[in-house]
Amino acid sequence: xxxxxxxxxxxxxxxxxxxxxxxxxxxxxxxxxxxxxxxxxxxxxxxxxxxxxxxxxxxxxxxxxxxxxxxxxxxxxxxxxxxxxxxxxxxxxxxxxxxxxxxxxxxxxxxxxxxxxxxxxxxxxxxxxxxxxxxxxxxxxxxxxxxxxxxxxxxxxxxxxxxxxxxxxxxxxxxxxxxxxxxxxxxxxxxxxxxxxxxxxxxxxxxxxxxxxxxxxxxxxxxxxxxxxxxxxxxxxxxxxxxxxxxxxxxxxxxxxxxxxxxxxxxxxxxxxxxxxxxxxxxxxxxxxxxxxxxxxxxxxxxxxxx
Numbered sequence: 001x002x003x004x005x006x007x008x009x010x011x012x013x014x015x016x017x018x019x020x021x022x023x024x025x026x027x028x029x030x031x032x033x034x035x036x037x038x039x040x041x042x043x044x045x046x047x048x049x050x051x052x053x054x055x056x057x058x059x060x061x062x063x064x065x066x067x068x069x070x071x072x073x074x075x076x077x078x079x080x081x082x083x084x085x086x087x088x089x090x091x092x093x094x095x096x097x098x099x100x101x102x103x104x105x106x107x108x109x110x111x112x113x114x115x116x117x118x119x120x121x122x123x124x125x126x127x128x129x130x131x132x133x134x135x136x137x138x139x140x141x142x143x144x145x146x147x148x149x150x151x152x153x154x155x156x157x158x159x160x161x162x163x164x165x166x167x168x169x170x171x172x173x174x175x176x177x178x179x180x181x182x183x184x185x186x187x188x189x190x191x192x193x194x195x196x197x198x199x200x201x202x203x204x205x206x207x208x209x210x211x212x213x214x215x216x217x218x219x220x221x222x223x224x225x226x227x228x229x230x231x232x233x234x235x236x237x238x239x240x241x242x243x244x245x246x247x248x249x250x251x252x253x254x255x256x257x258x259x260x261x262x263x264x265x266x267x268x269x270x271x272x273x274x275x276x277x278x279x280x281x282x283x284x285x286x287x288x289x290x291x292x293x294x295x296x297x298x299x300x301x302x303x304x305x306x307x
Contacts, residue, residue: 001079001279003032004050009059013283014079018052020295028052029073030062033080033087036070036094043070043097070094071101075302078105078112079279082158088278089113104305106298107277108259115260118155118189120275123254127247127272129192137177137184144168149193152180158278160233165193196269200236203282204244204265205294208301209256211248214239214290215267216282235282237289243270251275261301 001014009015021028029047036045049063070076078095080088092109099105114120121128132143133155144150145168153163164176180188200217218233240248244267251272255263264280266273283294 001030001032001077002081004030004060004062007059009054009056011281011284013281014077014279015052015054015059016283016287017077017079017295017298018050019054020293020299022052024299026075033091036091038094038097041097043094043101044068045070069101070098071103073098073103074306076103076105078107078109081279082117082156084116084156084278104302106259106261106302107263111258111260112277115255115258115275115277116155117158117274117276117278118153120277121272124247124251124272127250129194129268129271129273131189131191133187133189135181135184135187137181140177140181140188140190141173143190144173147192150190151193152176152188152190154180155187155189191273194268194271194273199269200238201233201273202238202244202267203276203280204240204248204267205280205282205286206248206252206255206263206265207294207297208261209252211240211245211252211265212286212292212294212297214286214292215244216285235285237286247272262298 007015018028028050030050031045031047035047036043038044044067046065046067048065051061053059076095076098080091082088092113095105095109099109119133121131122133130147132140134140140152144166149165149167151163151165162180164180166173166176197220200219202215202217204215205212214237216235217238218235221232221234247265247267251265260277262280264276264282266276286292287294
């Protein structure tokens with residue numbers, strides 16, 4: 001995970017997972033990306049024993065570091081946040097060697113590599129608004145002309161970083177396309193702008209392919225088009241609609257088959273916009289609003305695979 005000292009305990013889903021593991025008397029070990037490596041084909045880690053508490057002022061204690069093969073662990077939770085860069089990819093290689101040695105890695109490292117959070121919606125076009133993934137600025141301009149208004153974003157970001165809303169004929173179209181595509185040398189995703197964003201960008205959590213019954217609608221603050229909580233959006237719990245459940249049913253079985261046990265779908269209006277497989281969040285907000293324990297379902301699924 002990212003440094004535990006820097007998390008926000010009331011909002012952090014990784015902490016929610018650790019708390020549930022602690023309630024089940026799991027022995028917890030803590031690693032950051034720099035603490036794992038491969039030596040002669042074996043995945044190793046420099047881990048520290050971890051104790052967690054649901055206390056916003058004092059939420060963890062770390063013990064002394066020990067080096068051991070990662071395959072000695074029963075379960076490894078991969079909870080490093082994007083950007084999904086080559087360092088992230090290299091980390092999945094290490095975890096894949098741990099998987100080969102017998103550890104259950106959640107989410108499965110090969111599937112994290114294969115299922116880019118932006119691009120993977122292209123495997124489910126029946127669920128999405130018009131979308132292109134391209135780096136040619138001429139074709140992107142043509143798409144903008146066809147749609148009138150689009151959202152364009154990088155393929156490797158999170159939290160609303162570098163997300164632009166463009167209107168056909170707007171003065172900043174050229175510089176936005178140059179920035180997002182690095183002057184035509186890098187792919188970006190463009191989607192038709194969905195005015196339903198005003199009602200929130202819904203985060204639907206899937207546990208072992210099945211949706212939690214409530215989503216967190218992340219509603220943009222005034223003057224913003226991004227609902228991401230990291231961009232100042234406000235989270236409001238909502239019950240899943242029939243369309244939400246249909247989207248989950250379309251996507252869920254493929255995710256389960258790939259070993260993606262904990263996934264966050266982003267849905268605006270009736271359209272799937274992203275499939276978050278690296279470190280999806282919003283558990284703590286939904287748990288509080290609806291008296292849930294979403295991570296209990298996750299660990300039930302994990303334990304079924306360990307049986």
